Amino acid sequence: MYLPEHFKSVDPAALQRIMREHPLAALVTHGEHGLDAEHLPFEYDPARGALGTLSAHVARANPLWQRCADGSPVLVIFRGAQAYISPNWYPSKQVAHRQVPTWNYEVVHAHGHLRIRDDERFLRGLLARLTRHHEAGEPQPWKMSEAPADYIQALLRNIVGIEVELSALLGKSKLSQNKDAADRQSAAAALERLGHHELAQVMRAFD
Numbered sequence: 001m002y003l004p005e006h007f008k009s010v011d012p013a014a015l016q017r018i019m020r021e022h023p024l025a026a027l028v029t030h031g032e033h034g035l036d037a038e039h040l041p042f043e044y045d046p047a048r049g050a051l052g053t054l055s056a057h058v059a060r061a062n063p064l065w066q067r068c069a070d071g072s073p074v075l076v077i078f079r080g081a082q083a084y085i086s087p088n089w090y091p092s093k094q095v096a097h098r099q100v101p102t103w104n105y106e107v108v109h110a111h112g113h114l115r116i117r118d119d120e121r122f123l124r125g126l127l128a129r130l131t132r133h134h135e136a137g138e139p140q141p142w143k144m145s146e147a148p149a150d151y152i153q154a155l156l157r158n159i160v161g162i163e164v165e166l167s168a169l170l171g172k173s174k175l176s177q178n179k180d181a182a183d184r185q186s187a188a189a190a191l192e193r194l195g196h197h198e199l200a201q202v203m204r205a206f207d
Contacts, residue, residue: 009171080106
C-alpha cells in the first residue's frame with residue numbers, strides 16, 4: 001500500500017476503532033492457484049497476542065480452510081469511512097482553481113498467520129459473541145437459544161472457524177490532511193450534508 005507520511009495512521013486506538021466499527025473485511029490468501037479473497041465479518045480481540053487476534057468462520061464447503069495450510073501468512077483489509085471529494089467544496093478552489101477531485105478514506109491492513117479452528121466450542125463462543133455485539137441495537141436482540149437446538153447443531157456442522165494472530169497493523173487515513181484547515185472544514189461540512197457523518201467527524205478531528 002502506498003503510504004505517504006502525512007496519511008500514515010499509527011495510533012492503535014484509531015486502527016482498532018476501524019476494525020470494530022467496520023468488521024466486514026477482505027481476507028487475502030495466496031495458495032497454489034494464486035491470490036484469492038474472502039469477505040468475512042471478523043471479531044477483534046486485542047488481548048490475544050501482541051497485536052490482537054481476528055476470528056471468523058467460513059462455510060465448510062468453502063475450500064479456504066483446506067487450501068491454506070495452518071500458519072499461512074494472510075492479509076486482512078478493513079475499509080472504514082470513505083467518500084468522493086469534489087474540488088468545488090474547497091474555498092481555495094474559487095480563488096486559484098488549483099484543486100482536483102479526490103477520494104477520502106480510512107483503511108487498515110492487518111497482517112498475520114491463519115489458524116484453522118474446526119472446533120464446535122470455539123464456534124459456539126464466536127457466534128454468541130458476534131450475535132450479542134451486532135444485535136445489541138435491536139429492540140429485542142435475537143439469541144442463539146431462540147432457534148431449535150438441532151437446527152443450530154446442524155448449522156455448526158457446516159461451518160469452520162478461522163483465526164488470524166496479528167503480526168503487523170498498517171493504517172492509512174486519507175482525510176485531507178494535506179489541505180489547509182478552511183478547505184478541510186468546508187469539505188467536511190459538504191460530506192455532512194450528504195450523510196457521510198463518520199467521515200466528516202474524523203476529518204474534523206485534525207483541527
